[in-house]
Amino acid sequence: MSVTPPADLRARAEAASAHLPPLILSAQRLAALIAPGAHGLRRAGPGEDFWQYRPAQPGDSARSIDWRRSARSDARFVRDREAQTAQAVSLWVAGGPGMAWSGAPDRPSKQTRAQVLALSLALVLLRGGEKVGLAGGDPARAGRAQGERLAQELLLYPADDTPPADAARPGQRLVLIGDFLTPVQPLLDHIARAAALGLRGVVLQVLDPDEETFPYAGAVLFQAPGGAARHDTRDAAGLRAEYMARLAQRRADIGAACAAAGWRFGTHDTAAAPAQALMWLYQMLEG
Structure with a gap:
């Protein structure tokens, strides 16, 4: 993992601090919908x-x-x-440029929804006596104060599209949340490595509804975040079938890797109620 210069880290911290109260408030409201149990041994x-x-x-x-x-x-x-004996739960939220995208101004970005889901799940688990931490971050801890620490860490989390190698440590359960639209092999390799260590895990793909349905037609300029790649077409509707087939294959690949590892794989779009995804995540860990 690359080291962030102190000046850049301070700038990110100051920018993130403005988002900290809304993130904690949203996560607390969502977490209140679930009564925690114990996942201990x-x-x-x-x-x-x-x-x-x-x-x-x-x-x-x-x-x-x-x-x-x-x-x-x-x-x-x-x-x-x-x-x-409380088991440690390690959370990872993708932070690549594509996660900041939203298809409509009235919908949250994928990153915002993923952060709220991760923090909400952490708060529920902490109430149940679990130890929770972020993959690649400080060691997992229990206790109420850990919730605020996790919120701060989430807003400063590295902008990576794949989990760090040290996210897979014996004795943990992993929760990976992202859009997983970048090359998928690093994710599949990570799941296989974690399973070889005997780790259980859950993978949740979070997409915008426009990424689920590809509602485009006519002339459209598609541009990757950061402008690294672009595609100009006069018949966007003609691309829909191939796009949907590729999305289905991507999900099949992730689902197969999870099934082989004994993990669980699910999907969520940002137009749906976040409580549905939170309940699913919690139930998958509980099972």
């Missing part, structure tokens, strides 16, 4: 919740015996409680 150990009865074994103290349960049989039983 279930095992016997110290805790408050009953887990199971098991036959007493040599070494179990008399205090650990559940005499009421044991009185109903000839055996002695121990009442195990459940210990939960």
Whole structure:
């Protein structure tokens, strides 16, 4: 990952600070729609919740015996409680130039929607006792204060189209959110590497409705963000079938990679209610 010069980082921080309260407010409202559960590892150990009865074994103290349960049989039983170890969730949001695009002034950019979804999911997970962090950033932490730290980090996140290599660390679950319209092989490779480490993950593709339906006709000038590439056509409608076929193939490739890795893949467009996508993300992690 490249190092940002201090002067550039300060300028970005000052520009991002103006967007921090709206981002946090939007994420808090969205996160309030979901009651968090616990995604921790279930095992016997110290805790408050009953887990199971098991036959007493040599070494179990008399205090650990559940005499009421044991009185109903000839055996002695121990009442195990459940210990939960929080798992770390690592979030990544694409930040390439294309993510800043919106097809209409009344719709958020893909980046804005992705940031709100990522922070909302983080707030829900933090309420449930999870450790959450950004891929390639500071270590995942638990606690309420982590939500504000994540909001600040999201607004200063590197403008990358693919997750950093160190986003895949043992013991994590990954959530990758982006439009994934740039060359797809780096993403597929990342999913394969993460799966080889035993990581579970979720991939959500966020697109503008115009990218979903290609509603263009007549003479249109298509230009890539930053002006790196452009295509001038007098018959935009004639490009629709090929575009839709390529989009379908892109989704099939990502879906196949996720299926092979035991991951989940979903899509969301910025005209849809963000609560739908947040609920899907949370349920996929919970499952």
